[in-house]
Amino acid sequence: MFLINCPYCGERDQSEFSCGGEAHIVRPKQPTELSDDQWAEYLFMRKNIKGVQFERWNHAHGCRKWFNMVRDTSNDKIHAVYKMGEKPPVE
Template sequence: MFLINCPFCGERDQSEFSSGGEAHIVRPKQPTELSDDEWAEYLFMRKNIKGIQFERWNHVHGCRKWFNVVRDTSNDKILSVYKMGEKPPVNYK
C-alpha cells in the first residue's frame, strides 16, 4: 500500500488515489488526420515497463486533482511527483 505525496495535499494513503496509467500520452490534436494504425498507437499501445515508469494518478478521494508520478515498477518506489503540465524530471530516463 503506497504512500503518495499529492502535490496539492501532501502524503496520503494509496486508498485515496486512483491510477490512470501511463503519463505523457498526448491526445492527438487532429485525430481525423491519423491513419488507423497511428490512432491505434495512441489508443491502445502502452509501455508497461519493468523499471522507471511515468504514470498519471488522481487524488480521487481528496482534492480530485490529476498529477504525474515517477515510479519504479520493480520495487514500487515513488521517485518523484509533479503537477500536470510540468515537465517530467530529467534525471529519470
C-alpha cells in the same frame, strides 16, 4: 500500500488515489488526419515497463486533481510527483 505525496495535499494513503496508467500520452490535436495505425498507437499501445515508469494518478478521494508520478514498478519506489503540465524531472 504506498504513501503518495499529492502535489496539492501532501502525503496521503494510497487508498485515496487511483492510477490512470501511463503518463505523457497526448491526445492528438488532429485525430481525423491520422491513419488507423497511428490512432491505434495512441488508443491502445502502452509500454508497461518493468522499472522506472511515468504514470498518471488522481487524488480521487481527496482534491480530485490529476498529477504525474515517476515510479519504479519493480520495487514500487516513487521517485517523483509533479503537477499536470509540468515537465517530468530529469533523472
